[in-house]
Structure formats: C-alpha cells, structure tokens
Amino acid sequence: MTIEKMGEKEISRRGLLKGAGLVAGITLAASGGMSLLTKAEAKGASTDKWPWPYVKLDPEKTAELAYDEWYRIFCGAAVISSVFSQLREKVGEPYTAFPVDAFIFLEGGMAGWGTICGSNAGANIVSNMIIGPRIAGPECENGAAIGADALEWYCETALPSYTPKEPRVKTAIVQTTSNSPLCHVSVGKWMKASGYAISSPERRDRCARVTASVAYNLVKDLNAWKDGTYKQKSSWKAASNVGITAQQNCTECHGANVPSAPSAKK
Amino acid sequence: MTIEKMGEKEISRRGLLKGAGLVAGITLAASGGMSLLTKAEAKGASTDKWPWPYVKLDPEKTAELAYDEWYRIFCGAAVISSVFSQLREKVGEPYTAFPVDAFIFLEGGMAGWGTICGSNAGANIVSNMIIGPRIAGPECENGAAIGADALEWYCETALPSYTPKEPRVKTAIVQTTSNSPLCHVSVGKWMKASGYAISSPERRDRCARVTASVAYNLVKDLNAWKDGTYKQKSSWKAASNVGITAQQNCTECHGANVPSAPSAKK
Numbered sequence: 001m002t003i004e005k006m007g008e009k010e011i012s013r014r015g016l017l018k019g020a021g022l023v024a025g026i027t028l029a030a031s032g033g034m035s036l037l038t039k040a041e042a043k044g045a046s047t048d049k050w051p052w053p054y055v056k057l058d059p060e061k062t063a064e065l066a067y068d069e070w071y072r073i074f075c076g077a078a079v080i081s082s083v084f085s086q087l088r089e090k091v092g093e094p095y096t097a098f099p100v101d102a103f104i105f106l107e108g109g110m111a112g113w114g115t116i117c118g119s120n121a122g123a124n125i126v127s128n129m130i131i132g133p134r135i136a137g138p139e140c141e142n143g144a145a146i147g148a149d150a151l152e153w154y155c156e157t158a159l160p161s162y163t164p165k166e167p168r169v170k171t172a173i174v175q176t177t178s179n180s181p182l183c184h185v186s187v188g189k190w191m192k193a194s195g196y197a198i199s200s201p202e203r204r205d206r207c208a209r210v211t212a213s214v215a216y217n218l219v220k221d222l223n224a225w226k227d228g229t230y231k232q233k234s235s236w237k238a239a240s241n242v243g244i245t246a247q248q249n250c251t252e253c254h255g256a257n258v259p260s261a262p263s264a265k266k
Numbered sequence: 267m268t269i270e271k272m273g274e275k276e277i278s279r280r281g282l283l284k285g286a287g288l289v290a291g292i293t294l295a296a297s298g299g300m301s302l303l304t305k306a307e308a309k310g311a312s313t314d315k316w317p318w319p320y321v322k323l324d325p326e327k328t329a330e331l332a333y334d335e336w337y338r339i340f341c342g343a344a345v346i347s348s349v350f351s352q353l354r355e356k357v358g359e360p361y362t363a364f365p366v367d368a369f370i371f372l373e374g375g376m377a378g379w380g381t382i383c384g385s386n387a388g389a390n391i392v393s394n395m396i397i398g399p400r401i402a403g404p405e406c407e408n409g410a411a412i413g414a415d416a417l418e419w420y421c422e423t424a425l426p427s428y429t430p431k432e433p434r435v436k437t438a439i440v441q442t443t444s445n446s447p448l449c450h451v452s453v454g455k456w457m458k459a460s461g462y463a464i465s466s467p468e469r470r471d472r473c474a475r476v477t478a479s480v481a482y483n484l485v486k487d488l489n490a491w492k493d494g495t496y497k498q499k500s501s502w503k504a505a506s507n508v509g510i511t512a513q514q515n516c517t518e519c520h521g522a523n524v525p526s527a528p529s530a531k532k
C-alpha cells in the first residue's frame with residue numbers, strides 16, 4: 001500500500017510482540033472515582049494492542065470540539081483532542097495515556113515550516129493509533145487507509161467545508177482547494193484568494209475551521225469502519241504511480257520539466 | 267517562536283490541567299517481574315506531566331538502533347523507537363505507554379505522499395514528548411526548539427552523515443543535501459545524484475542511514491538539554507521572515523516569481 005511496502009522483503013512481528021509484552025507486564029489498576037474502567041478492562045487496555053476500543057462519535061460535535069481546541073493547541077493536536085477527549089470519557093484507557101497536548105508542535109506545518117498541514121498529521125495519528133499499524137495484522141490496515149483518505153480528501157475539497165455554530169470571525173470565509181496536503185500550499189492559496197495576512201483573525205479562523213472540517217470527515221470514516229462499511233476511497237500510490245514518494249501536483253513545483261525517476265535497480 | 271504564537275492572544279492552561287487531572291485519576295501499579303518501576307514511581311509517571319524523566323543516551327547506540335528499526339517500522343517510528351526503547355528499559359513509564367509502532371504511517375513522507383520526512387517528524391515527536399509542549403511552561407520550550415533544530419539541521423547536512431557498523435548495503439552511499447525537510451525533495455535529490463530507483467536496496471539503505479543520522483543528532487541535543495548546556499541553533503521563523511509558513515528554498519518551487527504574502531490585516 002505504501003512506499004516502503006514495495007521493497008520490503010520481510011516484516012517480522014517479533015519486535016512488535018516484544019514491545020507488547022513489555023507493556024503487558026504493567027497492570028493498570030483504576031483508583032479514585034474518576035475512571036470509568038474496571039480493573040479487568042484496564043488490564044486489557046495496552047497501548048500496543050490494536051485496534052483500540054472505539055465507540056462511534058458525532059461528527060458535528062467532534063468538529064465543534066476541534067474548532068474550539070484550535071484556539072488552544074492548534075491544528076494537529078486539536079484534531080487528536082477532538083476525538084481522544086470524547087474517547088477518554090466514553091472508553092478511558094488507552095486514550096487517557098496519550099499525551100495529546102505535546103502535538104501542538106504540528107502547528108504551521110510542523111514548527112512553522114509549512115510542511116504537512118497539522119490537521120492531516122492529526123487525522124493520520126488518530127486513525128493509526130485507534131485501528132493500528134499495518135504490521136499489526138490485516139485487521140489493522142484500515143488505519144493507514146483512513147489516513148491516506150484524509151490526505152486525498154484534503155487535497156480535493158474546497159476548505160473549510162465546516163462552519164462552526166458560533167464562529168469567532170463572523171464574516172464569510174472564502175473556500176479554496178489546495179491540491180496539496182501541505183500547510184504552505186493550502187494556506188498560501190487561501191491567502192492569495194482572500195488577501196488576508198498570516199496573522200489576521202480571518203486566517204486564524206480559517207485554519208480553525210479547516211481543522212474542524214478534517215475532524216468531521218475523519219469521524220465519518222471511523223464510524224463507517226466501526227460499522228464494518230468502510231471502504232478505502234483514495235487510490236494514490238505514489239511510488240508505483242510516479243516512481244517516488246510524491247503528491248499529485250507535480251507541475252505546480254516542477255513546471256513543464258517534471259523529472260523522470262530512475263526506474264531500474266541499477 | 268512558531269507561527270500560531272504570532273497571533274494568539276491567550277493560552278489557557280485550564281484544558282491542559284484538566285487533562286492531567288484525568289490521567290492522574292488512574293494509578294499505574296506494577297505487577298509481574300518485568301517492570302522496573304516501584305508503585306510510587308509509576309504513580310507519578312503521568313504522560314501529561316512534563317518534562318518526562320530522561321537519562322542521557324549514547325548517540326551511536328541510538329543510531330544503530332534506529333538503523334535496525336528502519337527495516338521493521340521505517341523512518342518516523344524508527345527514530346521514536348531508537349530513543350523510547352532505551353528509555354523504556356532505563357526509566358519505564360511513561361515511555362512504555364507510548365504506542366511507537368503505530369507511527370509507521372510516517373513512512374514515505376506520510377503514507378507515501380512525500381511530505382515531511384518521517385525521521386524529522388519522529389525527532390519532533392521525541393523532543394516534544396520528552397520536554398513537553400510550549401504551552402506547558404517556559405521550562406518546556408526547548409522541546410519545540412530541539413524539533414526546529416532537527417528540521418534545519420536536516421536541510422543543511424550532507425546525508426546520510428552516519429555510517430552503521432554493519433550496513434546491509436556494503437557499497438558507498440552518496441551524500442546529498444536536501445535544503446528541504448520534505449521526503450520527496452530529500453529522496454528525489456538523492457535519487458538524481460545516485461541513479462538508484464525508489465525500490466532499490468541502495469535507496470532503502472540510504473533512508474535507513476538518514477534515519478540513524480537524525481537519531482544521532484537528536485540525542486546529542488537531548489543530552490545537552492539534560493546537562494543544561496543546550497542552546498537553540500536554528501533561527502528560521504517563517505511567518506515573521508516571509509509572511510507565511512514556509513521552508514527556506516522559495517525559488518526551488520516558485521522560480522523567479524516568488525509571490526509576496528499579503529501583509530496587512532485587511
């Protein structure tokens with residue numbers, strides 16, 4: 001499915017099982033009145049066992065939470081928080097053990113560098129944490145699939161697609177289609193279309209709404225997965241399609257001179 | 267320091283403290299012979315309290331672990347594993363609770379899309395998980411700083427800079443300087459210089475060595491931070507430097523026509 005899968009000869013589950021064993025050596029025992037877990041439930045709630053327990057969430061409520069959280073921890077951590085904060089209440093462990101706030105560094109395309117839009121990184125973190133890594137078995141491959149869907153959906157959708165019930169900026173926010181999962185390209189096209197500066201309240205609210213839009217879309221897919229009706233929508237396999245890890249907008253950077261990737265194993 | 271800091275008016279610690287309280291409601295009790303933790307140590311090891319306990323690691327050993335782990339869980343998760351697997355042994359919680367393998371999705375610049383090189387994402391995850399998010403207090407700001415340093419170092423360094431003791435590919439691996447933290451650009455420049463295809467053993471070993479190089483550099487900074495001698499080396503502040511989240515290689519995509527970012531709050 002992904003780039004490194006092309007050339008890999010063998011994925012051993014040894015290391016994975018070893019890691020799981022280490023965690024299994026610790027028993028989580030609920031104490032105090034705040035946890036909803038029984039001791040038995042907690043014992044089974046290892047972070048290295050997938051899928052993590054999931055209950056269906058309301059996409060609209062999730063989007064509202066993501067919008068509000070953007071103003072505290074920004075795009076990437078806000079997407080994670082919007083899902084995990086609800087699952088902390090409804091499920092408990094392993095969601096309570098995940099250090100959501102530390103992912104604030106995803107802001108501005110990672111520390112302001114404009115690389116992957118934090119909301120896309122957050123969506124991939126959520127789907128892969130809940131459903132699991134592809135090496136954990138076939139039942140976990142939808143984690144990567146939902147993450148890949150999130151990237152393609154982000155590229156193709158006029159964003160922000162979600163309007164919060166009580167937006168902080170009351171004026172209309174223009175929608176733009178990025179054709180890229182990168183913060184720099186997404187924000188840049190929106191700034192060009194809107195004329196607003198990076199530090200303006202409008203740009204900030206736009207990004208909060210994009211974060212809400214991504215969270216809404218993500219939870220729709222997670223709910224479908226929980227129902228057993230999820231099917232992967234994205235089909236982009238860059239390494240086999242164009243011979244290199246890539247987006248789909250080659251000419252946007254390369255112009256007419258898109259290089260050919262070396263194709264032979266020299 | 268980062269983009270969203272420019273416009274933010276107020277960061278409340280309310281939500282952070284609320285989250286920490288939720289976790290504090292669960293007591294981790296060691297059971298069985300595998301854990302090195304006493305009950306008291308485990309009780310204090312909340313994932314939402316920063317900094318996480320850190321002991322200095324050997325950069326070379328860390329690089330070797332990262333190199334080996336690349337062949338199991340690839341760039342991003344391998345950097346995390348190289349540091350956290352040692353701290354799981356030396357410290358225990360909260361490192362045992364972090365689901366390292368799920369970060370395999372960082373491979374190929376996130377699900378093969380060629381965005382942020384996974385090793386850069388992994389380095390940022392490690393530094394921000396250990397030292398903490400910037401909103402957790404001034405003592406935590408070095409988490410973001412070391413992450414930003416990792417990005418700039420990656421752009422400016424001829425990679426791979428680390429040669430494993432027993433490399434799987436015995437031939438020389440050409441070094442290239444990416445001037446970008448993106449997988450597509452980094453791998454693309456190396457493929458052009460080397461002539462090797464994406465699926466070749468040489469390209470795969472190059473990426474494993476880059477992962478080792480990033481882990482080596484990361485641990486040097488973490489050790490300096492532990493010693494109290496760390497000083498931020500990177501100075502890139504895209505939003506204030508160029509008015510948008512960005513890398514430093516504008517002309518590489520834009521050519522001579524680098525757009526001006528809207529500067530006024532319309």
